[in-house]
Amino acid sequence: MNPSSIEPPHAVIVISSHVARGSVGNRAAVFALETLGYPVWAVPTVILPWHTGHGPSTRIAPDRAQFSAFMNDIAHSPWLGEVGAVLSGYLGNAEQAADVAAIVRSVKAQNPKALYVCDPVMGDKGGLYVPETTAAAMRDLLLPLADVATPNRYELEWIAGRPLEGLQDIIGAARKLAPKRMLVTSSPGRSPADIGNLLVTEDQIMLAEHRQISGPPSGMGDLTSSVFLARLLAGSPDEKALRTTTATVYEVLGRAAERGGDELQLERDAASLSRPAAAVDLHRLTDQGVRVA
Numbered sequence: 699m700n701p702s703s704i705e706p707p708h709a710v711i712v713i714s715s716h717v718a719r720g721s722v723g724n725r726a727a728v729f730a731l732e733t734l735g736y737p738v739w740a741v742p743t744v745i746l747p748w749h750t751g752h753g754p755s756t757r758i759a760p761d762r763a764q765f766s767a768f769m770n771d772i773a774h775s776p777w778l779g780e781v782g783a784v785l786s787g788y789l790g791n792a793e794q795a796a797d798v799a800a801i802v803r804s805v806k807a808q809n810p811k812a813l814y815v816c817d818p819v820m821g822d823k824g825g826l827y828v829p830e831t832t833a834a835a836m837r838d839l840l841l842p843l844a845d846v847a848t849p850n851r852y853e854l855e856w857i858a859g860r861p862l863e864g865l866q867d868i869i870g871a872a873r874k875l876a877p878k879r880m881l882v883t884s885s886p887g888r889s890p891a892d893i894g895n896l897l898v899t900e901d902q903i904m905l906a907e908h909r910q911i912s913g914p915p916s917g918m919g920d921l922t923s924s925v926f927l928a929r930l931l932a933g934s935p936d937e938k939a940l941r942t943t944t945a946t947v948y949e950v951l952g953r954a955a956e957r958g959g960d961e962l963q964l965e966r967d968a969a970s971l972s973r974p975a976a977a978v979d980l981h982r983l984t985d986q987g988v989r990v991a
Contacts, residue, residue, distance in 0.1 A: 708782020708812075708931065709737040711772070711805065713798055714819070714920065715788040716742035721962035722749045722917040723788055723819075727924035729964050731785075733971045734928040739772065739781070744790035749916050750827065752960070759790040769797040773804040781805050782812050785927055786840060787920055788819040789828070795835035802843050813930060816844035816877075817923040822852050844877040846930070848923040850884040865896070865905070865987030872898035873985070881940070883922050888981065888989070895922065895947075897940045903983040904937060906944035908976070914951045917962045922947050925971065937980065945974035952976065 710731050715723035728738045743765075745758040760768070772778070784805055786798045802814045818841065820826055820833040837857050841847055855862045858871040865886060872880040878900050885896035887907035894907030925946050929939035949970040954963045964971075982990040 707736050708809075709739055709777075709780045710783045710785060710927065710931075711739045711741065711781055711801060712924070713741040713743060713784070713786040713801070714817075715744045715746060715790070716740075717746045717748055719748045719961070720752075720917070721915075721964050722920055726917045726920040726962060726964065727785060727787065729968075730921055730924040730971055731928055733964075733968050734925070734932075736928060736931065737780070741769070741772070743788060743794055749961070751916050762791070762793050765790075765794060766797050769801055773801055778804060779808050782809060783815065783927055783931060784812070785815045785817065785923060787817045787923065789832055789836065792829065792831040792835040795832075795839040799839050799843055802840075813845045813927065814843055815846045815848065815923055815927045816840045817848045817919055818853050818857065819919065820853050821856060822850060825852075826856065842876045846879045846881060846926070847875075847877050848881045848883060848919065848926065850919055851882060851886070852884070854880075854882055865983065866985070868896060869898055869903055869983070869985055869987055872896070879936075881922070881926060883919050894978075895940060895944045897936060899936065902936070903985070904940055905981045905983055906940050906978045907981070908944065908948045908978045911948075911951050911955050913955065915954050915959055915961050918947055918951060921950065921962065921964075941978060941980050942974060944978045945976045946970050948978060949974045949976035 712724055712727045724740050728740050731738050747755045784802050805812045818836040820828045826833055862868045880898045882896040885894050887894045892907045893910045894905050897904045926943040950967045953967050
């Protein structure tokens, strides 16, 4: 086959935070997607010197009108047909959600098969770390448009409006909420020592789990959503996409923790993105969280 006749991979629009130091937000997602062969159009929603978990710092958020104009330029660009997916993460304010929704609609109008993955980055164990108006905008404007959502367990609790005590509760909440394909990160495993990624779709429930890593660096959710999207774009079935994504993130987290890193070290562990060697256990579950024999 003539190499020039091979269709290039679809581009991905990634809309999230940008940090100068570290591998969270767009820094993690863009690296992962480009390493796996996908061109990226990167849109920063806010610019920070480092991840907010490291302490206070200067925050540069785009002006509302300028951000809308920037996104409108992308939506009407002559190259929009190159785009096969949109991934959104951390938003700088609630108003940005409407612009993200407009981009998703524009991309899907050009390419009805395009995927939209919404990572509703809004909180963790300690509660929300964005204003409630921003979290509500993600819930109300973006999740209904998504083909896949990747909330962590605590974000799913907030979206559902109630505590989720275990696998059965998490599965029940994911079943009732949009979208119909939901990958819940930081899900409890089948034993207290384990943690995993729980994929809930209309016709199946799968849990990919591994041992918990003590004091992991930030960025796990950003890496998970981008790698899972790349696997789906490559045509992997859900089971393979879940298993390889979980193995990748587990391996990258584990290696960074072994080195004592306070950030993911994707530049050192790029091979793990495409060829993870870590073993993870994958289980098919019922709606009651019971393993299918």
